[in-house]
Amino acid sequence: MTRPVHPLLIALTVLVFIFLVGPLVIVVGSALSDTTYLTFPPQGLSLRWFENIFAIAAFRRTIITSLQIAFISTAIALVIGIPAAYALNRHRIQLPAWLSTLFVLPVLVPELVLGFSLLKSVATGFQVPIFPALIIGHTLLVLPYVVRVISASLANFDFAAEEAAVSLGSPPLKTFFTIVLPNVRSGVIAAFILCFITSINDVSISIFLTGPGISTLPIQILAHVEQFFDPTIASVSVLLMALTVAVMAVVERTLGLTFLAK
Amino acid sequence: MTQKLSISNISAHYGQTKVLEDLSLEVGEGELVSLLGASGCGKTTTLRLVAGFLTPTSGTITLGGKDLTRLPAHKRDIGLVFQNYALFPHMSVADNVGFGLKQRGINGPERKTRVDAMLERVGLSALADRLPGALSGGQKQRVALARALVIEPPLLMFDEPLSNLDAKLRIDMRVEIRQLQRANGTTSVYVTHDQEEAFSISDRVAIMHQGRIMQLDTPETLYQRPANAFVARFVGFENLVPMRVVERDGAKVTAEAEGGVRLTLPLENYGGHIPDAFVLACRDEGLSVTPDLAMEGIPATLGLRTYLGRAYQYQAETPAGHLVANGPLTQPLEPGMAVKLVPVPEQCTILAPE
Numbered sequence: 382m383t384r385p386v387h388p389l390l391i392a393l394t395v396l397v398f399i400f401l402v403g404p405l406v407i408v409v410g411s412a413l414s415d416t417t418y419l420t421f422p423p424q425g426l427s428l429r430w431f432e433n434i435f436a437i438a439a440f441r442r443t444i445i446t447s448l449q450i451a452f453i454s455t456a457i458a459l460v461i462g463i464p465a466a467y468a469l470n471r472h473r474i475q476l477p478a479w480l481s482t483l484f485v486l487p488v489l490v491p492e493l494v495l496g497f498s499l500l501k502s503v504a505t506g507f508q509v510p511i512f513p514a515l516i517i518g519h520t521l522l523v524l525p526y527v528v529r530v531i532s533a534s535l536a537n538f539d540f541a542a543e544e545a546a547v548s549l550g551s552p553p554l555k556t557f558f559t560i561v562l563p564n565v566r567s568g569v570i571a572a573f574i575l576c577f578i579t580s581i582n583d584v585s586i587s588i589f590l591t592g593p594g595i596s597t598l599p600i601q602i603l604a605h606v607e608q609f610f611d612p613t614i615a616s617v618s619v620l621l622m623a624l625t626v627a628v629m630a631v632v633e634r635t636l637g638l639t640f641l642a643k
Numbered sequence: 644m645t646q647k648l649s650i651s652n653i654s655a656h657y658g659q660t661k662v663l664e665d666l667s668l669e670v671g672e673g674e675l676v677s678l679l680g681a682s683g684c685g686k687t688t689t690l691r692l693v694a695g696f697l698t699p700t701s702g703t704i705t706l707g708g709k710d711l712t713r714l715p716a717h718k719r720d721i722g723l724v725f726q727n728y729a730l731f732p733h734m735s736v737a738d739n740v741g742f743g744l745k746q747r748g749i750n751g752p753e754r755k756t757r758v759d760a761m762l763e764r765v766g767l768s769a770l771a772d773r774l775p776g777a778l779s780g781g782q783k784q785r786v787a788l789a790r791a792l793v794i795e796p797p798l799l800m801f802d803e804p805l806s807n808l809d810a811k812l813r814i815d816m817r818v819e820i821r822q823l824q825r826a827n828g829t830t831s832v833y834v835t836h837d838q839e840e841a842f843s844i845s846d847r848v849a850i851m852h853q854g855r856i857m858q859l860d861t862p863e864t865l866y867q868r869p870a871n872a873f874v875a876r877f878v879g880f881e882n883l884v885p886m887r888v889v890e891r892d893g894a895k896v897t898a899e900a901e902g903g904v905r906l907t908l909p910l911e912n913y914g915g916h917i918p919d920a921f922v923l924a925c926r927d928e929g930l931s932v933t934p935d936l937a938m939e940g941i942p943a944t945l946g947l948r949t950y951l952g953r954a955y956q957y958q959a960e961t962p963a964g965h966l967v968a969n970g971p972l973t974q975p976l977e978p979g980m981a982v983k984l985v986p987v988p989e990q991c992t993i994l995a996p997e
Contacts, residue, residue, distance in 0.1 A: 542731055548716060550717050553715075
């Protein structure tokens with residue numbers, strides 16, 4: 382026996398669904414349009430705007446820059462964040478309230494503010510070149526995710542296992558790699574993906590730190606929109622979306638999406 | 644392989660809090676000594692100091708004459724069995740058991756032979772390839788035991804190893820642990836808060852309180868002749884009556900408790916000597932209820948009667964305070980009756996005043 386569902390509830394659900402999926406459909410449709418301007422529904426079908434992305438040197442360059450920055454800053458964040466999360470959980474450090482707040486600050490503070498303060502300090506203050514400045518900015522941006530996600534993983538880990546390994550003759554550092562790390566593997570992968578996607582999609586920090594000659598893909602997209610109104614923008618967006626979906630598909634296959642929601 | 648453990652005058656602090664004070668303990672070769680006490684008494688701290696996870700503020704720990712005090716934990720060669728099993732979740736049962744051998748550079752066929760033999764001994768051969776997540780609590784604890792025993796450590800330490808198991812399994816496992824420990828003759832330290840478990844498994848038991856050992860003795864001695872009021876209460880002496888000697892007459896003394904209650908105590912029943920101030924201590928079976936008011940004893944008014952199977956137990960109000968006594972099954976007495984409580988000398992002991 383099924384319970385009758387109120388028609389209003391069905392209508393609301395459909396509306397929410399349209400709001401969620403509608404824009405994506407429009408972007409994908411526009412990207413496939415054969416016209417020289419953005420339009421929906423597409424008029425004629427063509428992949429030429431996808432080809433156009435790679436015909437424009439600025440897009441080619443910024444895609445590579447974005448991937449480099451995402452990989453490097455994620456790697457640095459993992460190297461810093463994993464030991465930090467380990468130390469916080471291993472020794473059950475009870476941080477004073479203001480300090481725990483400090484750890485999530487990069488998530489709470491508007492990224493524009495973070496970007497601007499990085500511009501003032503790192504870029505103009507210390508005269509750090511553009512690329513390293515972007516790395517620093519993105520590392521700061523994604524670091525809280527590493528600490529949060531790895532901490533969540535470690536919360537389920539019994540540190541007595543680590544002591545057991547030490548008592549059996551395994552030195553502490555080696556124990557970290559043979560016992561602790563394998564048990565937070567899914568957390569490390571989750572953190573990597575979250576950081577990577579966050580970095581690839583970031584606008585607000587990059588917009589302050591990019592400069593002549595070096596830019597990231599989202600910034601290049603903005604720059605392009607200011608000058609042209611052709612479907613290239615839509616196809617780049619589809620490309621970014623496809624990248625995200627691909628990463629998610631890999632996660633789903635290897636770990637199951639539910640664990641990201643944990 | 645077995646060695647003597649000596650803990651000499653160790654003290655330990657957590658921040659400003661003193662958790663252990665000048666504690667000394669010797670565990671002989673092949674002996675099993677339990678550390679028994681409520682949580683916070685320092686028993687786990689003692690174990691962690693010996694294991695090397697904590698450093699004492701003063702004192703030394705030696706094993707087989709070798710000073711362990713400043714040695715890092717991974718060089719101490721001590722087998723540890725934890726309360727939560729602490730198995731490596733990502734390794735098979737066989738790999739868990741073989742881990743210690745691997746650290747000692749024992750590889751290939753020798754490791755496999757030793758792991759297999761150990762799994763055989765704990766009855767887990769069929770589960771060698773399982774992951775710990777697929778095991779029951781009892782099986783996990785067997786793996787933990789096998790993992791600690793396979794390295795043939797000179798010292799084994801158990802930290803509340805059975806407290807996560809159900810009652811029936813707990814009794815089976817403690818017999819199993821004791822048999823394995825006896826067979827290997829491994830010197831062992833066993834931490835528990837369960838008196839029955841400690842008394843049944845140990846050669847000697849150290850009863851701990853506030854970072855000190857209150858008494859270290861065989862279970863029999865602790866049960867019958869506690870050395871002080873704390874241990875007496877711990878092992879179930881409900882009746883502790885402070886008394887003062889008022890008259891000495893050769894082989895007998897007359898002592899008085901609160902409320903003017905007087906008892907005559909023959910010295911021979913109390914080791915030939917009774918100090919001027921002492922505490923008369925016993926369980927319920929140490930005080931016998933009699934309706935004969937002409938007898939010498941503690942005058943009392945009976946309260947609740949409960950049936951114990953071997954006797955009736957009575958709650959009793961006396962001038963010396965609330966006491967618990969036994970009476971024969973042949974003669975049930977009613978609440979409110981005026982009676983005398985007569986001490987049974989063999990069941991009573993004399994302690995120093997608190």
